Amino acid sequence: MFGFGAEIGIDLGTASVLVYIKGKGIVLQEPSVVAIDKNTDQILAVGSEARKMLGRTPGNIVAIRPLRDGVISDYEVTERMLRYFIQKTCGRKRFFKPKIIVCVPSGVTEVEKRAVIDATTEAGGGKTYLIEEPIAAAIGAGLDITKPDGNMVVDIGGGTADIAVISLGGIVVSESIKVAGDKFDDSIIKYMRKAHNILIGERTAEDLKINVGCAYPKLKTAKMDCRGRDLITGLPKTITVTSDEMLEALSEPVNAIADAVHAVLEKTPPELASDISTRGIVMTGGGSLLNGLNKLIEKRTGIPTYIAEDAISCVARGTGLSLNHLDVLEKSMMTGRKGRRRY
Known part of the structure; x- marks a missing residue:
């Protein structure tokens, strides 16, 4: 248990949440997914267990990704997810609320910043700071x-x-x-539908991205078998996908970056x-x-x-390391405490 005067850095990402505890390093890395029973409103699983349920749940269970495009899309579920992760890393019984620093994308609005601060505070955090992702990434990458x-x-x-x-x-x-990563997956799903008349899910698209995806021509073409539903027959079908095809599929999002x-x-x-x-x-x-x-x-x-x-883990590590330099970074941060804002 790290409850006593704990200081925590959280990389609240669209795809995954990483938690850094001062003096301990990164103690948690879980997908940003929550599975909820719609009938009872109970949380059934959070993180890796919930991710396994994506696209595979019966009618009464829904697997939700509460963050989209770097910001909170479902406030209540985000708060419950944060509460779960804070309790998992700090213990349920805490004498003091931990000081928390959360990173946010550099382009978020004041309303979106306030939503992150409120969700973190409601989830059991004490004084909450926000740091912009590029700053945290630079610190985590070892740049002075x-x-x-x-x-x-x-x-x-x-x-x-x-x-x-x-x-x-x-x-x-x-x-x-x-x-970013989600748009890469979407582009692969669209390409498979257009080029092969096959419908694949998010997890299959991610596997293709990781194993054969590329943004620049490879010296040696890589191949991978991919399973999906044939849109013509409606039956499962397996095809072989090459890295050259993935280069074409990903050309639009990588060129945008x-x-x-x-x-x-x-x-x-x-x-x-x-x-x-x-x-x-x-x-x-x-x-x-x-x-x-x-x-x-x-x-x-x-x-x-x-x-x-x-x-x-650069952003999470940088978020955690910035706890040591709050006096220097406070000018560029937003802090939340009892509804007040300071820059």
Whole structure:
């Protein structure tokens, strides 16, 4: 139990939630999915167990992803999910409410920020801070953002891609687009329907993305068997899908991300742009692991592009590490306590 004076960092992601406890590191990583019995309104499963139910539930059970495009789409379910994760990591009996810092996409509105703060407080949090994802990603990737040097971070999660140029602990130029891992999956589902007359689910699309998906031509073509429902006969069907097909399927969303990176570079002050061309672009988040995406951005910008070590947990790690520097980062944060806002 970590109840006494615990300080927690939460990466409240569209696809997964990661919890960092000061002094312990990342203690939880679970999918952002909740399974609820509609008849009794009881939570049946949260996280990995609930994810297994996606697309496979009977009529009375619904598996919900309460966050969409990086923001809360179902407030009540998000609050219940957060309560579950806080209790799981801090214990049910707590003498003090933990201090919590939650990361949000850089483009969220004040209303969306308030929803995150309220949901976290209602779920059992004490004083709640918000930190923008690119800042947390940069800290988690090991970049020193306090110096007057330009750092460019591209954080691609499940719901949003956040691109930002950071200097002196703050964001100079940023762009947040709702094109990320979920849009990759949607594009694969649409492609399979159009090219092969096969209907596949989200989990199958994700498997294709991970195993044979690519954003840049592969030297050696990869193949994978894919099962779905034939739209003509209505019967199950298995086909072989190649990485070349996935390259075509994913071309629209990956080019949208490359365009956003280009747009941010165009707005970057020349001194910082010079720093970035020397230091390179750092990519974080699960979406950055799509095969060849860093090569595509490097080709489009002419700037070396690297994937951060342990890219999936960078934001959570940075959110947790920022607990040590609240005095420095507080200017760029929003805090919530008894309904008050401060910047």
